[in-house]
Amino acid sequence: MATGRTHRPATRSRGIPEATVARLPLYLRALTALSERSVPTVSSEELAAAAGVNSAKLRKDFSYLGSYGTRGVGYDVEYLVYQISRELGLTQDWPVVIVGIGNLGAALANYGGFSARGFRVAALIDADPAMAGKPVAGMPVQHTDDLEKIIEENGVSIGVIATPAGAAQQVSERLIAAGVTSILNFAPTVLSVPDGVDVRKVDLSIELQILAFHEQRKAGEEAAAGASVPGGEGVAEVPGAGSGAAPAAAVEPPAGRAAAVARKNGPEGDVPAVMPA
Amino acid sequence: MATGRTHRPATRSRGIPEATVARLPLYLRALTALSERSVPTVSSEELAAAAGVNSAKLRKDFSYLGSYGTRGVGYDVEYLVYQISRELGLTQDWPVVIVGIGNLGAALANYGGFSARGFRVAALIDADPAMAGKPVAGMPVQHTDDLEKIIEENGVSIGVIATPAGAAQQVSERLIAAGVTSILNFAPTVLSVPDGVDVRKVDLSIELQILAFHEQRKAGEEAAAGASVPGGEGVAEVPGAGSGAAPAAAVEPPAGRAAAVARKNGPEGDVPAVMPA
DNA sequence: TACTGTGAAATCGTTCACAGCA
DNA sequence: TGCTGTGAACGATTTCACAGTA
Numbered sequence: 001m002a003t004g005r006t007h008r009p010a011t012r013s014r015g016i017p018e019a020t021v022a023r024l025p026l027y028l029r030a031l032t033a034l035s036e037r038s039v040p041t042v043s044s045e046e047l048a049a050a051a052g053v054n055s056a057k058l059r060k061d062f063s064y065l066g067s068y069g070t071r072g073v074g075y076d077v078e079y080l081v082y083q084i085s086r087e088l089g090l091t092q093d094w095p096v097v098i099v100g101i102g103n104l105g106a107a108l109a110n111y112g113g114f115s116a117r118g119f120r121v122a123a124l125i126d127a128d129p130a131m132a133g134k135p136v137a138g139m140p141v142q143h144t145d146d147l148e149k150i151i152e153e154n155g156v157s158i159g160v161i162a163t164p165a166g167a168a169q170q171v172s173e174r175l176i177a178a179g180v181t182s183i184l185n186f187a188p189t190v191l192s193v194p195d196g197v198d199v200r201k202v203d204l205s206i207e208l209q210i211l212a213f214h215e216q217r218k219a220g221e222e223a224a225a226g227a228s229v230p231g232g233e234g235v236a237e238v239p240g241a242g243s244g245a246a247p248a249a250a251v252e253p254p255a256g257r258a259a260a261v262a263r264k265n266g267p268e269g270d271v272p273a274v275m276p277a
Numbered sequence: 278m279a280t281g282r283t284h285r286p287a288t289r290s291r292g293i294p295e296a297t298v299a300r301l302p303l304y305l306r307a308l309t310a311l312s313e314r315s316v317p318t319v320s321s322e323e324l325a326a327a328a329g330v331n332s333a334k335l336r337k338d339f340s341y342l343g344s345y346g347t348r349g350v351g352y353d354v355e356y357l358v359y360q361i362s363r364e365l366g367l368t369q370d371w372p373v374v375i376v377g378i379g380n381l382g383a384a385l386a387n388y389g390g391f392s393a394r395g396f397r398v399a400a401l402i403d404a405d406p407a408m409a410g411k412p413v414a415g416m417p418v419q420h421t422d423d424l425e426k427i428i429e430e431n432g433v434s435i436g437v438i439a440t441p442a443g444a445a446q447q448v449s450e451r452l453i454a455a456g457v458t459s460i461l462n463f464a465p466t467v468l469s470v471p472d473g474v475d476v477r478k479v480d481l482s483i484e485l486q487i488l489a490f491h492e493q494r495k496a497g498e499e500a501a502a503g504a505s506v507p508g509g510e511g512v513a514e515v516p517g518a519g520s521g522a523a524p525a526a527a528v529e530p531p532a533g534r535a536a537a538v539a540r541k542n543g544p545e546g547d548v549p550a551v552m553p554a
Numbered sequence: 555t556a557c558t559g560t561g562a563a564a565t566c567g568t569t570c571a572c573a574g575c576a
Numbered sequence: 577t578g579c580t581g582t583g584a585a586c587g588a589t590t591t592c593a594c595a596g597t598a
Contacts (some may be wrong), residue, residue: 184481200484209394216369350580
C-alpha cells in the first residue's frame with residue numbers, strides 16, 4: 001500500500017477510520033459502474049464483490065458514514081455515489097500540479113482517470129529549461145522557477161511529485177512553502193514534511209519487492225525442503241500447477257514448511273557478498 | 278497504500294507480519310544508501326529516521342528476522358543489507374513482463390529502479406499489432422499472441438499490468454494460466470484471481486481521492502464552526518491557532534479556498550444531483 | 555423474508571518501557 | 577553506558593453473529 005504519514009495521527013478526525021477512507025474510492029468506482037448500467041440498488045453482498053472486499057467490512061464502513069441503506073433491500077446506487085463523493089470531497093474541483101515531466105510525469109499527465117473525477121491538472125512543471133513551453137498532454141510545460149506563482153494563482157493544494165529521487169525533497173519543500181498541503185510522491189524517497197501535510201507514496205520497486213517476498217515463500221513451500229541453493233540464474237521452477245488456480249490441490253494451507261527452507265537464519269550465516277548497487 | 282489481496286490471508290506464513298514485510302524494502306533502501314557512503318553501522322534510531330518510521334517499530338520489525346544487531350552498538354550495515362535482501366528474495370533474479378505498453382507501460386519500462394535490484398524486464402507485451410517490433414527502452418515490444426510462450430520460456434512468475442481497465446482481467450487470467458503467480462496491477466480495476474496468486478495494485482486516482490478527503494477535512498477544520506454559510510470564496514478566518522501544524526504565521530495553511538464550500542454535510546441532505554460520470 | 559446496522563469478539567499492528575548484554 | 581530485543585499494554589481493524597426493520 002502506498003501510504004505515507006497521514007495527517008494528524010491518533011486524532012482520527014471526525015470518526016471515519018483511515019482504513020475505511022482508503023476503501024471509499026473503491027466503493028465509489030464500483031458504484032459508478034453500476035450507475036452507468038442504470039442499476040438502481042445493490043446489496044452489500046453484491047457491491048462488496050464488485051469492490052473486492054467482504055460484505056461485513058463494507059457494511060461496517062458504510063455505517064461510519066451514516067445509515068444510507070434500506071433493510072431488506074440494499075443501497076440506492078445514485079444516492080450512495082453522491083454521499084461517498086461528498087465525503088471524499090469530490091463534489092468540488094481540486095487543481096493539482098505535476099512536477100517532473102519525464103516519462104512518468106508525462107504518463108500521469110496523459111492519464112485520463114486524473115481529470116476524470118474531481119481533479120484537474122492545473123499545470124505541468126519541470127526543471128529542464130528545454131522542456132519549457134513544450135506541450136505534453138495538450139498543455140505547455142512550465143519551468144520550476146514559476147512554481148510558487150503557479151501554485152498560488154491556481155489555488156493548488158495537491159501536488160504530484162514525479163521527479164528523480166534526488167530532487168523530491170526540495171520540490172516538496174517549495175510546494176509546501178507555496179501552500180500545498182497534500183503530496184502524492186512517485187519518487188523513491190522518504191519525504192520529510194511538517195505536521196499537517198499529508199504525503200502518500202507510490203513506489204514501484206517497493207511493490208515488486210513485496211511480491212518477490214511472497215513469490216519466494218510460495219516457491220519454498222512447494223519445494224518443501226527441496227532445493228537449497230537459489231544462487232544461479234533466476235529460473236522459476238514451479239511451472240504449471242504451482243499453487244496456482246487449483247482449487248483443492250494438495251499442499252493447501254501449509255505455511256509451516258515455507259519456514260524451514262528460507263528460515264533457519266539461526267546461524268549468523270556468513271557475511272554477505274553485498275548486494276549490487 | 279496500494280494493496281491487494283495478499284496471499285493466503287489469516288495464515289501468516291512463517292511469522293513475519295505483512296506490515297513488516299511492507300517496510301523491509303524501505304529499510305533496505307535506507308541501508309543501501311548508508312552502504313554506499315561506507316557507513317559501517319547504524320543505530321535503530323538513525324536508521325528509523327532515514328526510513329521514516331520510529332525506532333521501536335524498526336526494532337520490532339527486525340526482531341522478526343532474527344537478532345541481527347549488537348547491543349550498545351547498533352546494526353552492521355552490510356550484514357543487514359544482505360539479510361533483508363535474502364528475506365525479500367532479492368538474492369535471486371526475478372524476470373518480469375510488462376503488459377500494456379502505452380504511456381504508463383513505456384514509463385515503467387524505462388524506469389531504472391526496475392532492473393536495479395533483483396528484477397529484470399524479460400519482455401514488453403502489447404495487444405496493438407502496430408506496436409510489435411517497435412523498440413521501447415531498448416527492447417522490442419512483442420505481441421500478446423505470444424504471451425504464454427514468453428512467460429513459459431522465461432520462467433516469469435511476476436507480471437505487471439499496465440493495460441486499460443477493460444483488458445486487465447483477461448490479461449491477468451492469461452498470465453496466471455501461463456504460470457504467473459504475482460501481479461502488480463496499474464489498471465484501475467479489481468482483479469479477481471484464484472487463491473495462491475498475489476495481487477498488488479497501484480492506483481493513482483484512489484491515492485488522489487484519499488488526499489482529497491484529508492484536504493477537505495483540513496479546510497473544514499480551519500473554518501471551525503465559523504462560517505455557517507459556506508457560500509463565499511474561501512479564506513480562512515480563524516487563522517493562526519487552527520489545529521494545523523504550523524508555526525503562527527498568518528493565514529498559513531490556506532487550502533481554505535476549496536474547502537468550506539462543500540462541507541456541511543450534517544443534515545441528511547437532499548438527494549443529489551448525481552455525479553458527473 | 556431478505557438485508558442492513560452494530561455490539562462484541564478476535565485479530566493484527568503499534569507503542570511503551572525496561573531487562574539484558576556488549 | 578548505550579543500544580538492542582521483547583513482553584505487555586494499547587489501539588486499530590476485521591470478523592462474527594444477530595437483533596432490528598422495511
